[in-house]
Amino acid sequence: MLFNYLKITLAVLKRRKFFTFISLFGISFTLTILVVTTAFFDHLVAAGYPEANRDNSLYVWNIKEKDTKNGGSSSGPVSFSFINTYIRTLKTPAKIAAVSMFNNLNIYLNNHKIKVMYRYTDANFWDVTSFEFLEGKSYTAQNIANNDYVVVINDHVRDQYVGKGQSAVGKMIEIDNVNYRIIGVVKGCPVTRLHTTSDLYFPYNTSKADLKKTSLRGDYIALILPNNPEDKLKLQEEFRAVAAKIKPTKTGDKWFNPDKIYVFADTYFVSFTRELKGSGDGDGSAFIISILIGIIFLFMSLPAINLVNINMSRIMERASEIGVRKAFGASSKRLVMQFVIENIILTFIGGFIALILSSLVIFYINQSDLIPYIDLSFNWKVFSIAILISLLFGLLSGVYPAWRMSKLQVVDALKY
Amino acid sequence: MIQLKNIEKVYRTATIETVALNKVNLDIEKGEFVSIMGPSGCGKSTLLNIIGLLDEPSKGQVEIDGKQTNGLSDAQLASFRNQTLGFIFQSFHLINDLPVLDNVELPLLYRNVSSAERRRLASEALEKVGLSNRMKHYPNQLSGGQKQRVAIARAIVGQPEIILADEPTGNLDSNMGNEIMDILLTLNQRDKATIVMVTHDENMAKRTHRLIRLFDGSQVS
Numbered sequence: 001m002l003f004n005y006l007k008i009t010l011a012v013l014k015r016r017k018f019f020t021f022i023s024l025f026g027i028s029f030t031l032t033i034l035v036v037t038t039a040f041f042d043h044l045v046a047a048g049y050p051e052a053n054r055d056n057s058l059y060v061w062n063i064k065e066k067d068t069k070n071g072g073s074s075s076g077p078v079s080f081s082f083i084n085t086y087i088r089t090l091k092t093p094a095k096i097a098a099v100s101m102f103n104n105l106n107i108y109l110n111n112h113k114i115k116v117m118y119r120y121t122d123a124n125f126w127d128v129t130s131f132e133f134l135e136g137k138s139y140t141a142q143n144i145a146n147n148d149y150v151v152v153i154n155d156h157v158r159d160q161y162v163g164k165g166q167s168a169v170g171k172m173i174e175i176d177n178v179n180y181r182i183i184g185v186v187k188g189c190p191v192t193r194l195h196t197t198s199d200l201y202f203p204y205n206t207s208k209a210d211l212k213k214t215s216l217r218g219d220y221i222a223l224i225l226p227n228n229p230e231d232k233l234k235l236q237e238e239f240r241a242v243a244a245k246i247k248p249t250k251t252g253d254k255w256f257n258p259d260k261i262y263v264f265a266d267t268y269f270v271s272f273t274r275e276l277k278g279s280g281d282g283d284g285s286a287f288i289i290s291i292l293i294g295i296i297f298l299f300m301s302l303p304a305i306n307l308v309n310i311n312m313s314r315i316m317e318r319a320s321e322i323g324v325r326k327a328f329g330a331s332s333k334r335l336v337m338q339f340v341i342e343n344i345i346l347t348f349i350g351g352f353i354a355l356i357l358s359s360l361v362i363f364y365i366n367q368s369d370l371i372p373y374i375d376l377s378f379n380w381k382v383f384s385i386a387i388l389i390s391l392l393f394g395l396l397s398g399v400y401p402a403w404r405m406s407k408l409q410v411v412d413a414l415k416y
Numbered sequence: 417m418i419q420l421k422n423i424e425k426v427y428r429t430a431t432i433e434t435v436a437l438n439k440v441n442l443d444i445e446k447g448e449f450v451s452i453m454g455p456s457g458c459g460k461s462t463l464l465n466i467i468g469l470l471d472e473p474s475k476g477q478v479e480i481d482g483k484q485t486n487g488l489s490d491a492q493l494a495s496f497r498n499q500t501l502g503f504i505f506q507s508f509h510l511i512n513d514l515p516v517l518d519n520v521e522l523p524l525l526y527r528n529v530s531s532a533e534r535r536r537l538a539s540e541a542l543e544k545v546g547l548s549n550r551m552k553h554y555p556n557q558l559s560g561g562q563k564q565r566v567a568i569a570r571a572i573v574g575q576p577e578i579i580l581a582d583e584p585t586g587n588l589d590s591n592m593g594n595e596i597m598d599i600l601l602t603l604n605q606r607d608k609a610t611i612v613m614v615t616h617d618e619n620m621a622k623r624t625h626r627l628i629r630l631f632d633g634s635q636v637s
Contacts, residue, residue, distance in 0.1 A: 003531070004518075004525060007514075007518070008511075008513060008514065011513040011514060012513050015512075015513055320509060321511050321513075323509070324509045324510075324511060324522070325522065326470075326494065326497075327468070327470055327497060327503050327509075328497065328498060328503070328522050328523040328526065328570070328574075329494050329495065329497050329498025329499075329523055329526035329527070330494060330525075330526055331490055331491040331494035331495075331526075332490050332491075332494075333490075333491065334494075334526065409470070409471055409472070410465075410470040410471070411465045411470045411471040414470075414505070414509060
């Protein structure tokens, strides 16, 4: 019986080519977009080079000062001294790294100008991240203590500076009239790794900024890697207690005089949702997740409605077949089953096409230079869920029209 | 074999009530070949559909092979049709997406018959109607007469006791029509099938055992 259903399904799909194209296009296109989008989202949020420890890490990124009386607020990254004063002093054992926000500068290599991204970091930065050193090594606390003017560059800069595959370690590079010794070369990472991506990494001692300035705000991020993943919650609680005691900045301004501080040690994802939609103590993650689920649902429901429509007219077209089958002994239940199985087969074919399409798109994105160093991966979990949702829609869109038609009197179905 | 008691069929719309059948009583014996005639719109096809359990009467009772059919569930009706009845329609009603052999197999799909056995029985049925060389063809590759022979093969493949034919020669020329009639007569005489046939053609009707005439929904002879 099942083989027979398969045979009739393939025959119907083959004969009604336009309908088949529209249905398969709807299913496979939706699934492909969904899988590629989630692969991208996964790439943005999940652990990956060089943030292999992301899932276990905490981030102190933004600090918000609020004037609850006048209603104003001000927020931005924390300062280097804030990290030293309030984060490095936490008692729960953890590795704490400081990394500045990225900036751009022009460097002149072999008579041509290239625009590069740079950051300042401490020595711990290399311990909490998982950079692959192609040659040389990272700077150490000793380099910083010695006030060494050293730099770690990525392979992109290395290839332009000394040529592809050539050794760069030990060479000097002049940046803003200052000579730096190249101490290491790392494999680059995509711009989507917001807290770690850069072309040049300088030890913080080379920064011209006054890092001892005691303001709360600055342009640094703290990356906290607990010694045990179980310590994450403990660290968050400890930092919450510390943050509660921090005194807001005295501005002396009558219009903006903050009296409340919001600063948290968050997971990577929550550090963004708090920024996007957080309010005070709320981290905004539930809201953002609801929005994402809502978008996915809306996005999936469009082809589903389309499928219901197509199925309705397709089944109407086959009313005579339904009549004949009923006349020769098919019960309504059997007919519904037949159309549902047809829809399931159609969904699976669409899913298979989507699997190939999304693999191709992901391969193309990874291979092309659209986003250098990007490493999207096919997310089987999302693909399986999407297939299940499509199947559900396929079932619903097939069952209703088939059920309606199967309820027709045979004699009426035969009239179509 | 078939007993109709006080069958009435009324079609109702918001404003009009049309009586298609009015107190029809009918007894058809096992092995009989009965034809139903009458002018267009007199209720011939409606009567046949009610006998075939394809339509419900507004009033009255249908008893087939000693079984009361009123009140049977959808699944019971489907099973009863499958086991007892075979249909031949004027416009053939073959499934164009399926080859001839699969079309003929159709009634067996709804019984517990293995795939190999289905193939064998369908091939035999096609042989009976002289179409064993067209098994792999699709309906749209056949002539009208051939299509009707496929439809007959489909009607007889499950060896039902009753065959109901709604103007089986209506869409065919006289030669083809005679061929189809010959096949039906053979089925009646050789296989002892009970056949009820709606026709417009006096000559065809004369070849059957009994003629029932309808006029304006009532039986006149």
